[in-house]
Amino acid sequence: MHRVSRTSSGRAGSRRAGAAALVLVAALTAAGCRDERAEPVAIRIATGSPTAVYYAFGQSLATILNRELPGVRASVVITAASAENVRLVGSGAAELGFTQADVLPASPAQSPTVDAVARVYDDQLHLVTTDGGPVRTIGDLRGRRVSVGAPGSGTEITATRLLEVARLGGDAVRRERLGLDDSVAALRSGRIDAFFFSGGLPVRGIEELAERSATRIVDLGEWTEPLRARYGQVYVSRDIPRSVYGMNPVTTVADPNYLIVRANLPEPLVREVTRLLMERRAELGAAHPAAGRMSPRSAIATAPLPLHPGAAAWYRAAKP
Numbered sequence: 001m002h003r004v005s006r007t008s009s010g011r012a013g014s015r016r017a018g019a020a021a022l023v024l025v026a027a028l029t030a031a032g033c034r035d036e037r038a039e040p041v042a043i044r045i046a047t048g049s050p051t052a053v054y055y056a057f058g059q060s061l062a063t064i065l066n067r068e069l070p071g072v073r074a075s076v077v078i079t080a081a082s083a084e085n086v087r088l089v090g091s092g093a094a095e096l097g098f099t100q101a102d103v104l105p106a107s108p109a110q111s112p113t114v115d116a117v118a119r120v121y122d123d124q125l126h127l128v129t130t131d132g133g134p135v136r137t138i139g140d141l142r143g144r145r146v147s148v149g150a151p152g153s154g155t156e157i158t159a160t161r162l163l164e165v166a167r168l169g170g171d172a173v174r175r176e177r178l179g180l181d182d183s184v185a186a187l188r189s190g191r192i193d194a195f196f197f198s199g200g201l202p203v204r205g206i207e208e209l210a211e212r213s214a215t216r217i218v219d220l221g222e223w224t225e226p227l228r229a230r231y232g233q234v235y236v237s238r239d240i241p242r243s244v245y246g247m248n249p250v251t252t253v254a255d256p257n258y259l260i261v262r263a264n265l266p267e268p269l270v271r272e273v274t275r276l277l278m279e280r281r282a283e284l285g286a287a288h289p290a291a292g293r294m295s296p297r298s299a300i301a302t303a304p305l306p307l308h309p310g311a312a313a314w315y316r317a318a319k320p
Contacts, residue, residue, distance in 0.1 A: 040073035041269070046088045046097030048081035048153070049180040051205035052197075053290050054098040057120070060287030061096075064280050069272060080179060082154030089260050090114045096273070100154035100198060101234045101256040102161070108306055116302035117259040117274055117311045121200045121290040124238050125158055125253045128206055129194035130187065131214035138166050138220065141173050147186060147195035150179035159196035162253065165226040180205045188213060200257065200290025202244045210245045221251030256301075261308050270310030278318070 045062055048054035055076065062074035077094055079085055085097035086104065090113040100123055105111045129135040135144065141163075148163070149155030156177065163169055176183075176192055183195035184205050197203060209215055217240060224237040238254035240247075259277065261270055277284075278296050285292015296318050300307065307315070 038071075040071055043072055043074040043096060043273075044077050044088075044094040045074060046077045046079050046085035046094040048079055048085075048098065049150075049205065050078060051208070052081070052180050052203055053121075053200040053288050054081060054085075056204070056288040057098065057284065057291045058096075060284050060291065061277065064276050064283060065273065068276055080150040080152035082152075083157060084152035086111070086114060086260065087152070089262050092262060095262050095265060097260050099258055099260055100158065101258060102231065103154045103157055104258075104305060106232070106304060108304055111305070113263050114260050114305065115263045115308035115311070116305040117261050117270065117308060118277055118294065118299035119301050120257050120259050120299070121293045122236070122238060122254045123154070123198045123200055123257050124240055125155075125162070125196060125198045125220060126203065126206055126240075127194060127196055127218040127220060127252075128183075128187065128209070129216050129218060131216040131247075133193065133216070135194045135216075135218060137218065138162070138168070138223065141168060141194060143172070143174070144193040145174045145176060145191070147176040147178040147183040147192050148173075149177065149196055149198070150182075151177050153179070153198075155196055155198040158198050158253070158255065161227060161231055162196075162220070162223055165223060165230055184209050194218070198255075200288070200293075201240065202289070207245060210247060215245070215247065217245065217247055217250050217252075219250040220253050224253050227253060258302055258305065260305065261311070263308065265308070265310070267308070267310035267313065270308045271314045272310075274311040274314040278314070 043065055045058040047058035058076040062076050065072050065074035082099040082103040085099050088094040089097040090111060134140055148159040163173060178186060180197050186192040187195055221237050224235050227235045234255050236254050237251050239249060239251050241249045281292055281294055296315060300315050
């Protein structure tokens with residue numbers, strides 16, 4: 001039986017890193033297996049809607065891992081997004097996943113099976129409605145049909161909290177629980193009056209909606225501080241400029257996104273994933289601009305989750 005060396009990826013420079021990766025993955029695929037035709041190491045990446053950022057980011061990351069880590073078979077899993085992704089990674093049904101910070105437990109002890117690889121970018125909460133319609137402020141949602149996001153999504157958690165602090169909890173809003181694609185279709189057909197979606201800029205589904213029909217994003221900037229006061233300091237205010245969707249600029253609520261990993265994944269493998277995440281930022285950014293906004297310096301700010309030891313080792317060596 002072969003053991004995985006914890007120092008197999010301890011090196012500087014991409015060429016040496018690539019050589020170490022070959023040794024690493026060969027050891028992983030051979031570990032505990034005498035069959036010469038060992039199964040590849042599966043890396044399932046829990047993402048979200050096919051028209052949102054997690055999916056585009058995850059697809060690009062899977063392509064990089066498959067290309068540069070022989071013996072790894074990476075694939076994406078379409079999910080309802082953040083809350084479901086945390087559950088899948090924590091239960092061992094996925095190895096990597098994306099999540100909003102506000103979905104995570106307040107204490108790492110409440111999520112001992114999940115660690116962080118990186119803080120990747122900030123999500124902006126979109127409240128989307130038809131231009132010229134009656135919804136101009138969050139208060140205008142009272143009594144109306146509103147999608148708060150799919151069950152198991154970070155959108156649903158953030159939107160529900162926002163409605164609570166805006167005194168629109170309970171039955172004040174006629175809630176639907178739809179994912180991004182279904183929300184867009186429902187708004188276009190008139191089945192709902194507005195929908196929430198939390199994602200990095202630009203969200204392709206909202207971008208396509210704005211190209212096809214007159215659309216408005218409602219300003220939510222005044223609600224950042226009430227959210228921080230009730231639910232913690234994770235929330236910040238961020239602008240959505242006119243250049244993103246061609247609409248009037250607004251300020252909205254944002255919170256960080258993390259790439260998370262199953263805590264019991266081998267340290268050398270997670271170190272390689274972290275290296276490729278950081279070293280291939282330009283390629284990831286070509287898949288979606290939000291993915292290109294990462295940096296090693298900002299990536300290490302993953303509270304309340306600790307960094308996986310493999311990720312921490314790479315950042316220490318990189319000295320961001």
